[in-house]
Amino acid sequence: MGKTIKTIFHLSDIHIGESGVSLGDFREVIEGIEKRSPHMTSPLILITGDLTGEGLREEYEAFADVVNGIETPLVMVPGNHDERNYGAAHFEELFGERFKTYEDESIALYAADSSEPDNDAGHVGRVKYNEIHDYLGGAKEKVRIFALHHHLIPVPNTGREHNVVEDSGAVLGLLDRVQCSLVLSGHRHVPWMWNLNDMIVYTTGTLLSRRVRGATTQVHTLIELSKTDVTFTLVEKSGSASLFSRAELRPDVLG
Numbered sequence: 001m002g003k004t005i006k007t008i009f010h011l012s013d014i015h016i017g018e019s020g021v022s023l024g025d026f027r028e029v030i031e032g033i034e035k036r037s038p039h040m041t042s043p044l045i046l047i048t049g050d051l052t053g054e055g056l057r058e059e060y061e062a063f064a065d066v067v068n069g070i071e072t073p074l075v076m077v078p079g080n081h082d083e084r085n086y087g088a089a090h091f092e093e094l095f096g097e098r099f100k101t102y103e104d105e106s107i108a109l110y111a112a113d114s115s116e117p118d119n120d121a122g123h124v125g126r127v128k129y130n131e132i133h134d135y136l137g138g139a140k141e142k143v144r145i146f147a148l149h150h151h152l153i154p155v156p157n158t159g160r161e162h163n164v165v166e167d168s169g170a171v172l173g174l175l176d177r178v179q180c181s182l183v184l185s186g187h188r189h190v191p192w193m194w195n196l197n198d199m200i201v202y203t204t205g206t207l208l209s210r211r212v213r214g215a216t217t218q219v220h221t222l223i224e225l226s227k228t229d230v231t232f233t234l235v236e237k238s239g240s241a242s243l244f245s246r247a248e249l250r251p252d253v254l255g
């Protein structure tokens, strides 16, 4: 593994308000990350949606109370649960744009809202394709990352397929054309990695929901990027960590 140039704490599917999900557990995870952050290289927290259980104001406010004021840079997009009960309005008011970008000297990240009100299916939408193309296509010297809530490729060990992004073929084609390095998502509550035409497509598990599938448990993922590879480490609620996967990145990040 090469020298780490970026550390991403990838969290997803927190589901504040859902039965069995503890706000105290969420606070503990965030405080743990805040303690580790100063010792990591260029840390970022990425949350790929389903912050809340039902998109309700009180759930959003409880969530905001934990993350507001933290020191580590934070990028978040909504998930299908956050857009129930027209929760997108609360997301925008408390956290800003639903589509956003984040860029530093080593990465260019485009984070998309793949959810729609009262619809569990995923959707990116043609209206955004040019913007995604121009942003990621214009960042050839960096690790190019696309993040969204829903999965673009089905995830094994999750039962029968549903809610895959409706326009996933078109989005994958677009990401392939701009030579995206890494796709990060959640939604299925099971960690998995695919390598598709040298693009690494990673889904993390649920941080706190009881609805884990089969033998998996609640986790977030510590992602360490170098110029040549990426390492995914699963971190359980207890703090215990285990290597999940490692992959080479596209070899065109200039050094």
Ligand SMILES: [Fe+2]
Pocket (backbone or CB within 6 Å): 013, 050, 079, 080, 081, 149, 187, 188
């Ligand atoms: Fe979801």
